[in-house]
Amino acid sequence: MQVIYSNRSDINFNCSTGVGLGNFDGLHIGHMALINTLIREAKLNGLSSVVYNFTKHPENILRKKLITPLLLTEQKKIDLLSEICLDYLYFDEFNEVFSRLSPEDFVRLILINRLHIKLAVVGYDYRFGYQGQGDTDFLKELGKKYGFRVIVVSPITCENEIISSTRIRELVINGELETAYKLLGRNYSITAKVVNGRRVGNTIGYPTANIHPERFLVLPANGVYITKTLIDGKFYNSMTNVGYNPTFEDCKQKNVETHIIDFNQDIYGKKIEVFFLKKIRNERKFESVEHLIQQISKDMLEAREYFGIGQ
Structure with missing residues (x-):
């Protein structure tokens, strides 16, 4: 797996890609199901698999004083993803300028022009663009317009509960580590x-x-x-x-x-x-x-x- 930082590299993808989109702030069972879907579909279609992520959690930039606690460090994320058959982990820099990109500008400038996307794999609740105005339905519309396929991964549950980073944070903060293990997968x-x-x-x-x-x-x-x-x-x-x-x-x-x-x-x-x-x-x-x-x-x-x- 190659790790790329947008602000440290002028790399241009000379291949078509399948891209996993999301915060991936826990790499829990749900995230890994999405990434495994990405890797499988990218291989089947002759694409390079890319997980697109940010060096800082977007909420910690937008909310400023209301910090979202993180479940893993950047290095831990790299270590975990290096254990699977992912081709690229791409870190972009989220800042206030980036946050003002419209949903379509994000797709056009980042996914199309920079990553040469042909496949997007996202979670059921994925949102993107300024103030989260873009959702999975709009992403599918943009996919038709710009020529890429969109796969929306259904929520993953454990004991009838949707697995989410928010829930896992609550469990860790409350000291319920054995339950957190079930949702994290580690x-x-x-x-x-x-x-x-x-x-x-x-x-x-x-x-x-x-x-x-x-x-x-x-x-x-x-x-x-x-x-x-x-x-x-x-x-x-x-x-x-x-x-x-x-x-x-x-x-x-x-x-x-x-x-x-x-x-x-x-x-x-x-x-x-x-x-x-x-x-x-x-x-x-x-x-x-x-x-x-x-x-x-x-x-x-x-x-x-x-x-x-x-x-």
Whole structure:
């Protein structure tokens, strides 16, 4: 898969393309169904498959202060899509000038002139152009006018619920990671470099790897989670606390602190990925450090039982 940024490349497609259109802000089961449809139909028709996306979520440009939390970083999106048979991932820059393009101008200037589109694959609720004025019916009309076919993918459901990024965000924010897994098709994860913390974990016998995720990334509800941690291509059993450490002096910044079970390597400065499997309990303030240590011991026992490992 080739990754292309519109503002860093003057590439002109010299081939006809099939293009997947949408925010793809979660790459959940519904998004992947659309992209797999795109890849299959593009191959059948001798087209190059392209997922068209933006470097920034359009809502975070248009709404300014009302930020839409993201379910994955740009790099995670690249990593996930590189695992399938997609030809191109095309990142365009969404800004206020771009947002004022009419639906037809978007099709003509971007899809026709730049991408040489012959097939568009979109979700049932896809909207485009200034203030979302274009819908799937209008896209089909423009397809007839400019000579490309449009496939509209029906909503994908799980347990009678339409899968959407909005719903998955709610689940992650509420700490319902096991349900989020069903809709995402993978465990929710956070990637960041390990940074120096206050080393409180070392003083109580449970050293942690502290990470500060990207600003707009969704963080699970405050609490303790059973997790898996990926370091240098290898998975380790772990337990992760998300929150403000209220038993000690409360932090102003929400922290993600991971204790990697039976692990004693120095990983400061390394990039790690923490996969959230199950919530153990909510974060709370304990009467003393001793009470906190007792609770962490109980949490660790539950984590070890989950992984099927002894003390």
